[in-house]
Amino acid sequence: MLLPEYPEWEMLPHKLSKDEAENPYQVLDELFDYAHLPEMRILLWDWLKTTVSGNYPALDLRERTSMLALYDMVLKTIEAAHILHIRHKAGHN
Numbered sequence: 281m282l283l284p285e286y287p288e289w290e291m292l293p294h295k296l297s298k299d300e301a302e303n304p305y306q307v308l309d310e311l312f313d314y315a316h317l318p319e320m321r322i323l324l325w326d327w328l329k330t331t332v333s334g335n336y337p338a339l340d341l342r343e344r345t346s347m348l349a350l351y352d353m354v355l356k357t358i359e360a361a362h363i364l365h366i367r368h369k370a371g372h373n
Contacts, residue, residue: 293359295352304360311353323350 293301300307315323327347330339339347 291362293363295356296359296363300356300360301363304363307353307356307360311357314349314353323347327351 296304296307311320323346326343327350330347
């Protein structure tokens with residue numbers, strides 16, 4: 281699959297701190313300190329059910345806050361994975 285070209289700034293992390301960008305494994309640690317793998321599966325399933333069903337008013341403040349935190353962590357994890365991918369492709373394991 282041919283990927284579109286993006287401006288260089290778009291390929292840089294937007295959510296990661298300088299420290300997280302230098303040590304992307306730190307982001308993975310933060311993600312799994314937040315929730316273990318089985319909990320992460322449940323959170324993602326609840327997130328999907330909520331967004332697909334559009335049942336936002338049924339969420340209480342704690343649930344909405346949790347979903348927003350999860351979104352932020354998932355985005356940071358994707359950016360960290362991108363850094364690891366680029367390093368791997370460049371031979372910097």
